[in-house]
Amino acid sequence: MTALGFLYPGHSAEDDYPRIEQLLGSDIRLDLVHTGRCEDTDRAHPLGRLGAPEPLAAGVEELRLSGAEAIVWACTSGSFAYGWEGAHEQIRALAMAAGMPASSASFGFVHAVQEIGVHRVAIGAAYPDETAELFADFMRAAGVTVTGVRSSGTGTAAAAGGWGERELFELAGQADRTDAEALLLPNTALHTVAHLPALEKERGKPVLTANQVTVWEALRLTDRRVNAPKLGSLFTREPIIQV
Known part of the structure; x- marks a missing residue:
C-alpha cells in the first residue's frame, strides 16, 4: 500500500480525490487534510498567507500519523504566488516539517x-x-x-x-x-x-x-507509476528521459 498525503485548502473540489483513488485501481490510498481557505484570490498577498508555513504545518502531523509517504500542497495559487524561488522555499520547509518528500500543485504542473x-x-x-x-x-x-x-x-x-x-x-x-x-x-x-x-x-x-497533476506529483515523489487512462494521457505515457 502506498499512502499519499495532501493538504487541501478549504472545501471546493476535494471530492475529486476519492474519485481519483477509485480510478487508480491499485494499492494506493489518498489521504486529504483540509487547511484554511482564502476567499479573496484577487491579490498575491492573501494567496501568500494561504501557503504560509503555519497553516501548512498544522495538517502535517495528521498526515504523518496516517502513514503518508509523501505530501503535496494541493493549492496551485497558494504556491505559484510565491514566485519560482519562494515556491521552492515553501516545499523545502514543508518537507522538513513533514520529514518526507514534499511538493506542490504548481511544481506538479512543471x-x-x-x-x-x-x-x-x-x-x-x-x-x-x-x-x-x-x-x-x-x-x-x-x-x-x-x-x-x-x-x-x-x-x-x-x-x-x-x-x-x-x-x-x-x-x-x-x-x-x-x-x-x-x-x-x-x-x-x-x-x-x-x-x-x-x-x-x-x-x-x-x-x-490541477487535482490530476497534484496526485500524479505525489506518485512521482514515491516512484510509483500507474496506468489509468480515465485520468488522461498524463497517466498513460511512458516516462520522458531528461538529457
Whole structure:
C-alpha cells in the first residue's frame, strides 16, 4: 500500500480525490487534510498567507500519523504566488516539517509538462487576470513557452467549485491555442477529474488539470507509476528521459 498525503485548502473540489483513488485501481490510498481557505484570490498577498508555513504545518502531523509517504500542497495559487524561488522555499520547509518528500500543485504542473514532453502550452485559469498571469510567469520560469493565457475572472475558490461541465468546457475552448501542445487548467477548486477524457478528445491534445497533476506529483515523489487512462494521457505515457 502506498499512502499519499495532501493538504487541501478549504472545501471546493476535494471530492475529486476519492474519485481519483477509485480510478487508480491499485494499492494506493489518498489521504486529504483540509487547511484554511482564502476567499479573496484577487491579490498575491492573501494567496501568500494561504501557503504560509503555519497553516501548512498544522495538517502535517495528521498526515504523518496516517502513514503518508509523501505530501503535496494541493493549492496551485497558494504556491505559484510565491514566485519560482519562494515556491521552492515553501516545499523545502514543508518537507522538513513533514520529514518526507514534499511538493506542490504548481511544481506538479512543471513536472507533468516535462513528463509528456511538450514545450508550448496554453493556460485557462479560473482566476482573476492578475493571478492567471502569476501562474503563466511561474511556468515561464520553468522554461515553458506560454502561447496564451485566458482567465475567467473568477475571484474565489467557492465560485470555481460551483462550476459544472459547461463552464469548464467553455474555459478550455476559449483558452486553447492551435500552437499549444497542451492545455493547462490550474485550479484545485475546479472539478475536472470526471471530464478528463472528454476534454482531451475535444481539444485533441493533453489537458493537465490541477487535482490530476497534484496526485500524479505525489506518485512521482514515491516512484510509483500507474496506468489509468480515465485520468488522461498524463497517466498513460511512458516516462520522458531528461538529457
